[in-house]
Amino acid sequence: MVTLADVARHAGVSSSTVSYALSGKRPISDETRTRIERAITDLGYHPNAGARALAGKRSHIIALVVPLHPEVHVPTMMEIAVTVTVTAREHGYDVLLLTNDEGPEGVRRVAAAGLADGVILMDVRLDDDRVPVLRAQGIPAALIGLTDDLAGLSCVDHDFGTAGALCADHLADLGHRDVAFVGYSSGVYRRHAGYAERTLNGFRARAERRGLRFLHRPCEGTYESTAGTLARIFADRPETTGFVVQNEAAVAPLLSLLRVGGKTVPEDASVIAICPDTLAEQHSPRLTSVTGPGKELGQLAVEQVMARITAVTSGGEARDQLLLTPPQLMLRESTAPAPRRR
Numbered sequence: 001m002v003t004l005a006d007v008a009r010h011a012g013v014s015s016s017t018v019s020y021a022l023s024g025k026r027p028i029s030d031e032t033r034t035r036i037e038r039a040i041t042d043l044g045y046h047p048n049a050g051a052r053a054l055a056g057k058r059s060h061i062i063a064l065v066v067p068l069h070p071e072v073h074v075p076t077m078m079e080i081a082v083t084v085t086v087t088a089r090e091h092g093y094d095v096l097l098l099t100n101d102e103g104p105e106g107v108r109r110v111a112a113a114g115l116a117d118g119v120i121l122m123d124v125r126l127d128d129d130r131v132p133v134l135r136a137q138g139i140p141a142a143l144i145g146l147t148d149d150l151a152g153l154s155c156v157d158h159d160f161g162t163a164g165a166l167c168a169d170h171l172a173d174l175g176h177r178d179v180a181f182v183g184y185s186s187g188v189y190r191r192h193a194g195y196a197e198r199t200l201n202g203f204r205a206r207a208e209r210r211g212l213r214f215l216h217r218p219c220e221g222t223y224e225s226t227a228g229t230l231a232r233i234f235a236d237r238p239e240t241t242g243f244v245v246q247n248e249a250a251v252a253p254l255l256s257l258l259r260v261g262g263k264t265v266p267e268d269a270s271v272i273a274i275c276p277d278t279l280a281e282q283h284s285p286r287l288t289s290v291t292g293p294g295k296e297l298g299q300l301a302v303e304q305v306m307a308r309i310t311a312v313t314s315g316g317e318a319r320d321q322l323l324l325t326p327p328q329l330m331l332r333e334s335t336a337p338a339p340r341r342r
Contacts, residue, residue, distance in 0.1 A: 002045040010039035058313065062088050062305060063096045063116035065107065065130070067123030076248075076276055076294050077122070080144065083298030084120060091306050093117075104133045111137035118305040120144065124155075126192040140308030140318065142301045146194045154304035154321040158292040160195050160274075163327040164202030166290050167244040167272050170329060172210035175338035176242035176270060179207065179214045180233045182226075182254065184247050186218040199246050199274060213237070221249025223256075230257050241338050246274040255283060266336035277330060285333035292327050300325075 008015040013032060021028055021036045028036075039045070064084050067077060085095045096116055098106050100123055107130045110116050117140065121130060124145025134141045135152055143155040171179050181203055183189070188196045200216060207214045215237055219229040229250075233240055245251050251273055255265060263269045265285055273280055273287045280289035304321055311318040 002043045004045070006043055007036065007039045007045050010043055011035040058117050058309075059115060060092060061094050061096050061116045062302070063098055063107075063110045063119045065098045065100055065102075065119065065121045065123075067100045075278070079276075079294040080122065080298040083295045084302055087299050087302040091302065093306075104130050107133045108137065111139040118142070118309050120301045120305055124157075124194055126194050126197060140305055140312055142304035142308070144297050144301050146198070146322075150320070150322060152320060154308060154318075156297055156300040156304060156321075156323040156325070157195070158297070159324040159326055160198040161202030162324075163274055163290045163292070164199040164204070164244075164246075165206035166327060166329045167274065168203050168206035168210055168212060168214075170272060170288070170335065171242040171244070171270060172207075172212055174242075174270060174335060177211070177213060177338070178237050178239045179212050179242035179244065180237070180240050181214060181216045182229060182233075182243060182245045182247060182250055183216060183218050185220045189218060196246065203244060215240070219247055219250045221247050221253070223253045226250045226253035227257055230254065230261075241269055242335075243269060243271045244274070245271060248273075248275050248279055251275065251279070251283065251287065266334050268339055270335040270338070272335055280330065280332065283334075288332045288335040289330050290327050291330060292325050296325055 004018050005015050008018045011018065013036065017028060017032065018036055021033055062084070064081060066081055081097070088095050096110070098110065107119060110119065111134070119134060119139055119141040120143075121128070121141065122144045124143050124147055126146070126148045128147045131143075131147050131149070131153070141153065143153055145157050146155055147153070168179075181200065183200060184193070184196050204214070204216070215233055217229045217233055219225055243254065245254060255271065258265055258269055258271075265271055271287060273289045275287070275289055275291060276294065277289065277291050280287040280291070300323055307321075308318040
């Protein structure tokens with residue numbers, strides 16, 4: 001990594017002169033400034049974001065890394081992004097949007113160039129390769145999601161493990177014994193998306209404790225893929241009467257396919273979805289759901305990153321935070337006591 005001393009040697013000046021040129025604390029000649037700028041360009045030097053902040057060169061920008069891939073429920077993602085933007089403005093900050101396909105290099109670029117005072121990551125994976133970059137760059141950051149190693153991080157997310165457990169408890173309390181968990185596509189689990197794995201683990205642990213026989217079936221969410229998923233569920237477990245769906249795109253196809261197959265919801269099959277209330281209310285019958293407020297995640301993430309920015313600029317030590325918002329079970333018309341076995 002190119003250092004300030006490397007720039008000084010290349011420009012033929014002292015390190016303190018380079019520092020003054022970057023901070024603007026002391027006047028330097030145009031000729032010297034030109035040599036320093038040329039050296040910075042030649043070497044590809046990027047001043048450390050933390051050092052810029054300590055020098056009073058705050059950008060008053062927060063970088064928000066938003067997910068853009070087929071598995072994302074766009075309304076939920078946009079609700080969080082809008083809330084981050086509004087909350088940041090209340091603190092006098094603007095928001096720079098990055099897409100997650102830029103990966104670690106995008107985070108490194110923003111941090112190293114001092115384009116933002118802090119970073120908020122969304123769509124966090126359990127083994128997220130962007131997190132080591134954040135630690136190495138020393139830029140204040142908050143995660144909407146959890147990673148395997150939480151040291152030196154501030155994180156906020158829904159308690160997805162408890163959400164999965166609530167679904168298992170609800171179906172067990174209604175007398176269902178054979179249940180299916182219809183999840184996201186297999187690619188989501190292969191990339192270790194935290195929200196998907198934590199929900200499934202919470203459901204699995206509680207289902208085993210409650211004596212439920214269950215299947216987990218990934219699903220792409222299209223009508224055709226949902227039809228194939230449902231056919232395999234009934235082929236493997238014909239007595240299935242309860243469905244947990246954590247895949248917003250698969251909800252409507254599943255309800256339609258159950259009707260086409262002669263099963264009435266909730267008399268013949270109960271369906272509980274892990275989704276926002278707005279989506280649960282759109283279907284007929286209205287879906288029993290487990291949900292959490294998306295807006296709250298955006299607000300808390302901004303508060304966390306602002307606390308870390310304040311600690312850096314004041315010369316203090318940032319305090320790690322882990323906040324999990326509790327899920328809520330909303331009872332509607334799509335779940336009922338298990339039908340009697342024929």
